[in-house]
Amino acid sequence: MKVEDIKLEWLKGKGPNSNIAVSSRIRLARNLKAYPFPSVAKRSDLEGVVKEIRELLHKDPYFKPFSVLMLGELSQIEREALVEKHLISPDHANNGDKRYGALLVEEEGVLSMMINEEDHLRIQCFLGGLQLSEAWRIIDQFDSILEKYIDYAFDEEFGYLTSCPTNVGTGLRASVMLHLPALTIAKKIGRVIEELSKLGLTVRGLYGEGTGAIGNLYQISNQITLGPSEEEVVDKIEKIALRVIEEEELTRKHILKLKGLELEDSIWRAYGILKHARLISSKEAMELLSKVRMGVDMGILPAIDKNKLNELIIKIRPAHLQLSIGKELSPEERDKFRADLIRSSFTGGEK
Amino acid sequence: MKVEDIKLEWLKGKGPNSNIAVSSRIRLARNLKAYPFPSVAKRSDLEGVVKEIRELLHKDPYFKPFSVLMLGELSQIEREALVEKHLISPDHANNGDKRYGALLVEEEGVLSMMINEEDHLRIQCFLGGLQLSEAWRIIDQFDSILEKYIDYAFDEEFGYLTSCPTNVGTGLRASVMLHLPALTIAKKIGRVIEELSKLGLTVRGLYGEGTGAIGNLYQISNQITLGPSEEEVVDKIEKIALRVIEEEELTRKHILKLKGLELEDSIWRAYGILKHARLISSKEAMELLSKVRMGVDMGILPAIDKNKLNELIIKIRPAHLQLSIGKELSPEERDKFRADLIRSSFTGGEK
Numbered sequence: 001m002k003v004e005d006i007k008l009e010w011l012k013g014k015g016p017n018s019n020i021a022v023s024s025r026i027r028l029a030r031n032l033k034a035y036p037f038p039s040v041a042k043r044s045d046l047e048g049v050v051k052e053i054r055e056l057l058h059k060d061p062y063f064k065p066f067s068v069l070m071l072g073e074l075s076q077i078e079r080e081a082l083v084e085k086h087l088i089s090p091d092h093a094n095n096g097d098k099r100y101g102a103l104l105v106e107e108e109g110v111l112s113m114m115i116n117e118e119d120h121l122r123i124q125c126f127l128g129g130l131q132l133s134e135a136w137r138i139i140d141q142f143d144s145i146l147e148k149y150i151d152y153a154f155d156e157e158f159g160y161l162t163s164c165p166t167n168v169g170t171g172l173r174a175s176v177m178l179h180l181p182a183l184t185i186a187k188k189i190g191r192v193i194e195e196l197s198k199l200g201l202t203v204r205g206l207y208g209e210g211t212g213a214i215g216n217l218y219q220i221s222n223q224i225t226l227g228p229s230e231e232e233v234v235d236k237i238e239k240i241a242l243r244v245i246e247e248e249e250l251t252r253k254h255i256l257k258l259k260g261l262e263l264e265d266s267i268w269r270a271y272g273i274l275k276h277a278r279l280i281s282s283k284e285a286m287e288l289l290s291k292v293r294m295g296v297d298m299g300i301l302p303a304i305d306k307n308k309l310n311e312l313i314i315k316i317r318p319a320h321l322q323l324s325i326g327k328e329l330s331p332e333e334r335d336k337f338r339a340d341l342i343r344s345s346f347t348g349g350e351k
Numbered sequence: 352m353k354v355e356d357i358k359l360e361w362l363k364g365k366g367p368n369s370n371i372a373v374s375s376r377i378r379l380a381r382n383l384k385a386y387p388f389p390s391v392a393k394r395s396d397l398e399g400v401v402k403e404i405r406e407l408l409h410k411d412p413y414f415k416p417f418s419v420l421m422l423g424e425l426s427q428i429e430r431e432a433l434v435e436k437h438l439i440s441p442d443h444a445n446n447g448d449k450r451y452g453a454l455l456v457e458e459e460g461v462l463s464m465m466i467n468e469e470d471h472l473r474i475q476c477f478l479g480g481l482q483l484s485e486a487w488r489i490i491d492q493f494d495s496i497l498e499k500y501i502d503y504a505f506d507e508e509f510g511y512l513t514s515c516p517t518n519v520g521t522g523l524r525a526s527v528m529l530h531l532p533a534l535t536i537a538k539k540i541g542r543v544i545e546e547l548s549k550l551g552l553t554v555r556g557l558y559g560e561g562t563g564a565i566g567n568l569y570q571i572s573n574q575i576t577l578g579p580s581e582e583e584v585v586d587k588i589e590k591i592a593l594r595v596i597e598e599e600e601l602t603r604k605h606i607l608k609l610k611g612l613e614l615e616d617s618i619w620r621a622y623g624i625l626k627h628a629r630l631i632s633s634k635e636a637m638e639l640l641s642k643v644r645m646g647v648d649m650g651i652l653p654a655i656d657k658n659k660l661n662e663l664i665i666k667i668r669p670a671h672l673q674l675s676i677g678k679e680l681s682p683e684e685r686d687k688f689r690a691d692l693i694r695s696s697f698t699g700g701e702k
Contacts, residue, residue, distance in 0.1 A: 261687060265629035272627030278616035336612060
């Protein structure tokens with residue numbers, strides 16, 4: 001499987017509340033009892049982990065749609081593209097080859113697994129909309145089938161053992177990516193983040209820790225893995241996400257009532273610029289796409305396929321642009337191709 | 352004739368060099384020997400002046416296409432619209448009714464004449480493109496026919512006598528309105544203005560003295576009315592205007608070569624915003640229209656009728672908007688109707 005061929009199910013924009021809930025994601029940290037954690041493992045240990053996973057693909061028909069990509073065999077741009085797809089971490093992209101790092105992916109783009117990252121296995125399930133329970137059901141099944149063949153590092157008292165103590169227990173992180181432009185415009189987002197933090201949740205930008213909320217996309221996830229059960233965590237985040245979604249919707253109506261024309265103007269301008277610009281940075285593109293997404297949701301703009309809007313979030317990023325053009329591009333060239341890509345995407349796609 | 356029905360020949364965008372030379376304009380200041388200047392005239396004198404002009408309309412078939420509008424019979428918005436059309440001065444709009452002020456206009460919108468402004472008569476000829484000599488020919492003919500019936504205040508030594516000494520002599524002011532976006536972008540315009548000033552020319556914005564160069568439109572006109580003949584003044588300004596036009600064209604090519612993509616981007620964005628905005632100030636609209644005009648001239652944008660672009664310069668102004676909607680509008684309402692007008696104008700009009 002080539003990096004550019006990897007599909008991502010969540011981009012289809014299906015699932016409940018997919019207007020505001022762009023995606024739901026669960027990841028499980030797992031380690032193999034037989035090997036030391038990757039940070040202290042020898043080369044032969046790391047090879048052993050990959051070998052065990054590779055062998056699985058033939059052991060159980062469940063794994064038929066999956067394949068393994070070795071990071072060391074990929075170009076720098078391909079690895080960056082995997083980060084842009086949220087399939088591997090930046091650390092895995094940069095240091096994965098030294099650790100004999102790999103990625104397990106499947107055709108449908110729902111399940112994936114980093115191999116030899118911080119933990120031996122980092123399983124991930126990614127769905128569109130707000131459907132953490134469904135993501136949990138899918139990843140739990142995967143995890144159970146894996147467990148039939150693999151001996152996990154597990155402690156009766158602490159649960160799953162992980163390289164970093166913050167993941168010990170369930171090893172689960174559940175997160176929802178929410179598109180919150182109205183809360184941002186109305187300057188309510190700071191208060192929302194504060195409240196979420198009091199509830200034990202973390203709020204991050206599109207590309208994880210330390211990245212700003214580019215394009216008004218916020219990831220909400222749990223901080224704690226020790227104590228509550230998987231179902232409790234999933235249920236809690238889903239409920240809280242629903243409340244945030246509701247607040248975003250109310251705020252949209254409020255802005256529409258108070259400053260409807262300004263809002264419409266700003267949305268139509270964003271649309272007009274995306275359809276006509278010849279150069280555009282990814283930051284500006286994300287800001288304008290955020291407005292367009294809101295405009296479509298609110299019925300201000302003509303319907304644009306959500307799949308197309310989601311895909312652009314990924315396709316306009318540097319590595320994806322370079323992968324699609326087939327060569328390295330300077331930042332200015334990227335701005336040009338990004339604008340070309342967005343224009344052609346919009347011109348072909350109005351309904 | 353109603354104010355909204357007054358056509359303006361120069362808006363058609365015809366004439367030599369009409370890409371950059373938006374219009375050519377000549378005005379002559381004239382006074383009637385039999386009456387004191389308007390500033391010191393009695394009501395009966397001012398009435399006398401208007402009466403003489405009114406009578407002319409029947410005396411000579413040349414004046415058949417002309418009619419007289421009394422400023423006192425017009426609404427404030429109608430008077431402002433006449434200012435926006437460059438047919439009367441702001442002073443004439445504000446104080447004209449007190450002075451029994453009037454406007455003589457003709458169907459084709461080439462010739463017009465303010466009556467009882469600073470001088471008894473201010474004749475004006477307005478053509479599209481760079482054609483001051485032709486404007487001079489037309490206005491000279493008008494002036495000669497007028498002179499057959501009217502006894503001008505004329506002095507053998509000084510020439511035509513005027514209310515303000517700066518107009519004594521020929522009473523002629525010739526001006527060319529140039530669209531100079533490239534010289535502005537390249538920050539060369541300051542030097543150009545300085546040079547023109549050394550040559551005895553004045554540079555003003557679209558709406559005369561003290562107005563900035565809104566939409567990169569600059570009016571170049573003579574300062575001196577005493578000394579050189581009419582033909583010399585007209586010839587000098589025409590030649591200098593040609594040199595400025597050439598410099599603008601060279602600068603456009605230069606920018607296209609050095610920063611072509613940035614220029615294209617900025618032009619296409621302007622076009623995209625004008626086609627999609629729901630609210631727009633007249634200042635922003637003029638800036639964007641300037642880019643679009645340049646983009647069309649340079650073949651970057653699809654052809655847009657120059658008549659349409661010229662008309663928008665006038666139609667988007669406050670009084671014209673209110674006249675076309677038929678009621679007074681708040682500034683925010685104007686921004687809305689202005690955006691609506693521009694959108695419909697662009698959507699209907701791509702070739």
